[in-house]
Structures are given as C-alpha cells and as structure tokens.
Amino acid sequence: MSLADRLQRRALERAQAQELRIRRVHGTRNGMHSTCDGRLLLNFSSNDYLGFAQHPAVVTAFQEAAGTYGVGSAGSALVSGFFAAHETLERTAAELFGYEACLYTGSGYLANTAILQTLLDVRSHCVQDKRNHACLLDGARHSGARLTRYPHSDTAAAESLCAKAETDNLFLVSDGVFSMDGDCADLSALSRIAKRYSATLMIDDAHGVGVCGKTGLGSVQAAGLSAAEVPLLVVPCGKALGGQGALILSQASIIEALIQSARPYLFSTSPAPAMAAAVTAALNVLQQEPEHHLRLRQTINDFTRAAKNAGLPLLPSSTAIQPLMAGSNARALYWSEALADRGIWLSAIRPPTVAQGQARLRITLTARHQPADIEHLVTALVEVVGDTHAPA
Numbered sequence: 001m002s003l004a005d006r007l008q009r010r011a012l013e014r015a016q017a018q019e020l021r022i023r024r025v026h027g028t029r030n031g032m033h034s035t036c037d038g039r040l041l042l043n044f045s046s047n048d049y050l051g052f053a054q055h056p057a058v059v060t061a062f063q064e065a066a067g068t069y070g071v072g073s074a075g076s077a078l079v080s081g082f083f084a085a086h087e088t089l090e091r092t093a094a095e096l097f098g099y100e101a102c103l104y105t106g107s108g109y110l111a112n113t114a115i116l117q118t119l120l121d122v123r124s125h126c127v128q129d130k131r132n133h134a135c136l137l138d139g140a141r142h143s144g145a146r147l148t149r150y151p152h153s154d155t156a157a158a159e160s161l162c163a164k165a166e167t168d169n170l171f172l173v174s175d176g177v178f179s180m181d182g183d184c185a186d187l188s189a190l191s192r193i194a195k196r197y198s199a200t201l202m203i204d205d206a207h208g209v210g211v212c213g214k215t216g217l218g219s220v221q222a223a224g225l226s227a228a229e230v231p232l233l234v235v236p237c238g239k240a241l242g243g244q245g246a247l248i249l250s251q252a253s254i255i256e257a258l259i260q261s262a263r264p265y266l267f268s269t270s271p272a273p274a275m276a277a278a279v280t281a282a283l284n285v286l287q288q289e290p291e292h293h294l295r296l297r298q299t300i301n302d303f304t305r306a307a308k309n310a311g312l313p314l315l316p317s318s319t320a321i322q323p324l325m326a327g328s329n330a331r332a333l334y335w336s337e338a339l340a341d342r343g344i345w346l347s348a349i350r351p352p353t354v355a356q357g358q359a360r361l362r363i364t365l366t367a368r369h370q371p372a373d374i375e376h377l378v379t380a381l382v383e384v385v386g387d388t389h390a391p392a
C-alpha cells in the first residue's frame with residue numbers, strides 16, 4: 001500500500017472515530033470575540049487568561065521592538081540570534097521569579113524537550129504524573145532515561161517510584177496546573193518527596209503563572225516554595241503572558257549547561273526579539289497591574305458558583321481551566337457545535353489529547369470575560385447539556 005493510501009486509510013479511521021481535527025480560521029480579534037468561519041463568536045477556548053495578548057503595553061512593546069530589531073532573529077542564539085531584548089527578558093524573569101538565571105526558548109515544547117534530553121541519559125530515571133503535558137513525556141522518552149509514570153496526582157505512588165529508582169540522576173516532573181483538567185499538583189508533597197530521594201523537581205507551570213499565587217507568579221508561589229525547592233521551573237509564554245516562547249528558570253550552572261549542549265536550543269532559530277520585548281512587557285504588567293489577575297480570580301469564582309447553582313457537572317478546579325465532561329467524542333462535538341450556534345466558541349477536546357471516553361469541553365476563563373459573558377455561557381451550557389437530541 002502506498003504512503004498516500006495508508007494516510008488516507010488512517011484519516012478515514014480518524015473520521016469514523018470522530019477524532020479528525022479541523023483548523024478553524026479565526027479572523028479579527030476584539031477582546032474575547034473573534035470571527036470564526038464567518039461567525040462572530042465569544043471565545044471560551046483561549047489560553048490568554050489575562051488578556052495580555054491584546055494589552056496596549058504588550059502590543060506597543062512588540063511593535064516598537066519590531067521597529068528596532070526587525071522581525072525574525074535570523075539566527076540561533078549562539079550564532080547571531082541573541083539580542084538585547086532577549087537578555088533583558090531573561091534578566092527580568094530571573095529576578096521576578098527569584099532564580100539565579102533564565103533561558104528564553106522558542107516554545108514550551110522546545111524548552112521541556114531541551115531540558116529533559118540534555119539533563120537525562122540512559123543511566124537516569126524520570127518519574128512523571130500520567131497526565132503531564134505531552135512534551136514532558138516526549139522529552140523524557142527521547143532522552144533514553146527510564147521513564148515511570150504514577151496515576152494522576154497520586155503522590156504516594158510518586159514516592160514509591162522514586163524510592164525504587166536506582167540512579168544518582170533522578171528527576172521528578174509535573175505540570176503545576178494540569179492542562180486538560182485544570183487541577184493543581186500537590187507541589188508541597190512533590191517537593192518533600194524530591195528532597196527525601198535527592199530528586200531534581202521540575203515543574204511546568206504553563207497554566208499556573210498569571211492564574212495562581214498571591215501576585216500571579218504561579219503554582220510555586222501558591223505553594224510557598226523557593227527556587228531551591230523547585231530547581232527547574234518552565235514558564236511557557238503563550239498562555240497568561242499572551243506571547244510566545246518559554247522561560248526556563250534555574251540555577252546558573254544548569255542554564256549554562258543548556259546553553260552549551262541543549263540541541264533543540266542550539267539548532268533552532270532564536271525567537272523574535274520583538275516577542276522577547278512583548279513578554280518582558282507582559283511580566284512588567286503582571287507586577288504593576290494586579291487588577292488583571294484579581295479580575296480573573298473573580299471571574300473563576302463567578303463562573304464556578306453559577307455553574308454549580310445551575311447543576312452543571314464540572315470537574316473540580318479552581319483555575320482558569322474548567323472542564324465539562326462529555327464522555328463520547330460525538331457528544332463533545334455536538335455540544336461544541338450547539339454552543340457555536342449560540343455565539344460561543346468552545347472547542348471539543350478529544351483523544352489523543354485526553355484518554356478514550358474522556359472527551360470534554362475545556363472551558364477557559366479570562367480576565368476579559370464580563371459578567372454578562374459568564375451568564376450567557378452558563379445559560380447556553382445548561383441548554384446544550386440538557387439537549388435530549390445529543391448523542392450518547
């Protein structure tokens with residue numbers, strides 16, 4: 001069978017399982033509204049939790065830096081692609097999060113694979129939560145290290161895996177906030193385990209920064225932990241910071257080792273300097289304008305209270321990610337389409353992003369949603385969830 005035939009057969013199987021993905025074209029964006037396939041929709045699927053992607057200071061920083069540096073960085077960081085804007089971002093982030101050093105990379109996927117492929121080898125052992133983001137699993141797999149995974153949030157199981165590990169290079173790795181469930185890892189427990197078994201604790205806080213912690217510095221701040229207790233923190237910048245790329249925060253010797261030998265960093269064009277300037281501006285806004293973070297917390301409270309009163313079966317979550325389980329792919333797709341008919345964009349999350357039978361609507365809340373938007377969402381959800389025509 002030719003490659004084309006094989007691919008076509010696989011696409012057909014995907015379509016039959018209702019797992020075919022379609023890229024919807026979003027047009028202009030105004031606050032939380034955007035046009036999608038010609039319809040104006042209110043977006044509840046965005047990771048721009050604080051609305052920083054459209055914050056005037058962030059947009060201006062991006063535009064001004066593009067005027068200064070041009071658009072692309074035109075080289076990897078070690079050749080000619082490391083600009084003053086990158087250096088400023090790394091210095092600002094290290095200081096803000098309380099780490100010795102920072103490395104700004106092109107994406108969260110790249111950051112996590114770079115760390116794990118570089119710092120682990122065949123003699124190492126990596127212990128991970130089963131629901132960690134795909135790039136943490138991929139990074140560990142590609143490193144050749146022994147990878148063992150504990151049932152979601154089961155810290156006793158995490159401890160028992162660490163206890164059994166026979167290596168002097170043990171990593172314990174977790175999301176801070178789980179991307180499809182919205183629940184938080186027990187970082188205090190993970191930190192105690194890491195200490196007991198001399199493991200390096202690595203946290204990916206893509207969905208915690210901007211959302212959790214007293215001043216929005218994320219899950220590590222919320223757990224009251226220090227840089228010494230979480231020696232590797234990854235902050236992808238495409239969520240609450242409204243930009244792109246990722247910050248790796250750690251001690252200077254670890255950052256230097258990554259600069260010297262992390263292949264995904266060395267052999268990849270450095271992110272645009274204008275993006276580095278925009279992310280720096282976003283970090284400054286996070287510090288100087290706490291109202292966005294506080295407003296998001298209020299929106300989360302308003303939504304969860306209204307959803308509970310309306311009897312909507314949400315998964316327990318206190319973060320911006322609020323999952324509503326559909327079960328089957330067919331039902332998740334039906335709900336998503338029915339919501340679009342009501343002016344709401346909420347994409348159906350299906351396998352392989354989640355396990356079979358766990359399809360869902362992943363509702364994301366932002367500081368830009370207004371009380372009327374939340375009311376509209378809850379009313380629409382009650383209608384679609386109660387729709388007796390929906391497939392089982």
Ligand SMILES: Cc1ncc(COP(=O)(O)O)c(C=O)c1O
Nearest residue numbers: 107108109133179204206236238
């Ligand atoms: C927990 C987590 N880590 C890493 C990533 C990857 O980050 P990026 O989109 O910057 O590659 C994502 C999101 O896509 C994520 O949800």
